[in-house]
Amino acid sequence: MAAVSTSVRSLPSVRHLRLSRLSPTVAPGRLSYSTGIRAISPICSVRSRRSDYRARFSASAMAESSKAKVEVHDSEEVLAASLAKYTADLSSKFVGERGAFTFVVSGGSLIKSLRKLTEPPYVDSIDWSKWHVFWVDERVVPKDHDDSNYKLAYDGFLSKVPILPGNVYSINDALSAEGAADDYETCLKHLVKSGVINISEARFPKFDLMLLGMGPDGHVASLFPGHVLINEKVKWVTFIKDSPKPPPERITFTFPVINSSAYIALVVAGAGKAHVVQTALGDSQSSEKLPVQLVSPEGELTWFLDKGAASML
Ligand SMILES: O=C1O[C@H](COP(=O)(O)O)[C@@H](O)[C@H](O)[C@H]1O
Numbered sequence: 001m002a003a004v005s006t007s008v009r010s011l012p013s014v015r016h017l018r019l020s021r022l023s024p025t026v027a028p029g030r031l032s033y034s035t036g037i038r039a040i041s042p043i044c045s046v047r048s049r050r051s052d053y054r055a056r057f058s059a060s061a062m063a064e065s066s067k068a069k070v071e072v073h074d075s076e077e078v079l080a081a082s083l084a085k086y087t088a089d090l091s092s093k094f095v096g097e098r099g100a101f102t103f104v105v106s107g108g109s110l111i112k113s114l115r116k117l118t119e120p121p122y123v124d125s126i127d128w129s130k131w132h133v134f135w136v137d138e139r140v141v142p143k144d145h146d147d148s149n150y151k152l153a154y155d156g157f158l159s160k161v162p163i164l165p166g167n168v169y170s171i172n173d174a175l176s177a178e179g180a181a182d183d184y185e186t187c188l189k190h191l192v193k194s195g196v197i198n199i200s201e202a203r204f205p206k207f208d209l210m211l212l213g214m215g216p217d218g219h220v221a222s223l224f225p226g227h228v229l230i231n232e233k234v235k236w237v238t239f240i241k242d243s244p245k246p247p248p249e250r251i252t253f254t255f256p257v258i259n260s261s262a263y264i265a266l267v268v269a270g271a272g273k274a275h276v277v278q279t280a281l282g283d284s285q286s287s288e289k290l291p292v293q294l295v296s297p298e299g300e301l302t303w304f305l306d307k308g309a310a311s312m313l
Pocket of ligand 1: 106107108109110137138139149212213214215216219220221222245
């Protein structure tokens with residue numbers, strides 16, 4: 001695999017890892033590591049909670065490589081500041097280039113790390129009116145349920161910034177898991193047709209920025225280790241009824257969609273995930289890859305780690 005390298009920004013509190021498959025070396029302010037990273041609705045529910053609660057990846061991704069950057073921050077606080085700047089810069093780039101910014105979030109701990117976007121200077125400088133917000137996965141529960149990724153994002157982020165309610169694409173929580181997945185895929189197709197979402201050469205939706213969290217088992221979105229859904233090659237959005245992590249019923253983007261993204265940020269904080277980060281970024285010889293190792297976008301992948309998450313690198 002070719003060396004994957006980075007040209008990361010020079011934040012003083014960030015250690016930049018230049019990834020290569022060669023032996024690890026350490027240089028002042030810059031570390032190099034071996035890596036096994038395979039830098040690989042009818043009408044949708046577009047209404048916000050505020051209104052009424054309705055409101056190339058290829059099969060061979062594992063054999064491919066792509067560029068990945070790794071940022072290691074001294075703390076989650078510094079990570080959140082860097083993530084806010086990264087997101088604001090991409091918002092400005094895409095709004096300038098295409099007049100819209102398609103932004104995909106996960107649930108889980110990631111949402112807390114978006115808090116700096118809700119504060120000055122970003123809350124005032126970002127052109128929120130051009131944002132279109134999507135979920136990489138969602139639990140099939142009502143939108144006011146504590147397990148809802150929509151509720152999590154609304155409470156922690158969306159309610160604090162002036163994104164247009166009509167540009168928030170939450171799932172239809174009145175449907176079954178299968179119905180909600182179909183409905184969300186149909187929604188994406190409409191938005192591709194109307195030009196809000198770009199399309200990849202392989203004819204999958206190409207989001208401008210996707211923010212992914214990672215579970216302690218190496219899952220991303222609702223794509224779990226060893227589950228058949230990680231092999232889905234055709235559907236854009238699929239469903240799961242036996243998620244090993246509760247709640248059991250969820251919908252999720254598939255890897256072809258995830259890997260069509262222009263930019264992906266993988267955001268991982270805390271020592272509890274250090275061993276999975278080590279597996280993902282290490283020189284793993286295992287033939288069975290964790291879902292996180294299948295994240296290999298056409299565009300650019302950046303890992304945002306805090307010291308704890310990077311502690312086993
Ligand atoms: O269940 C889920 O878990 C993952 C990881 O969550 P975290 O709390 O360990 O960061 C999350 O990315 C996903 O969106 C969510 O549905």
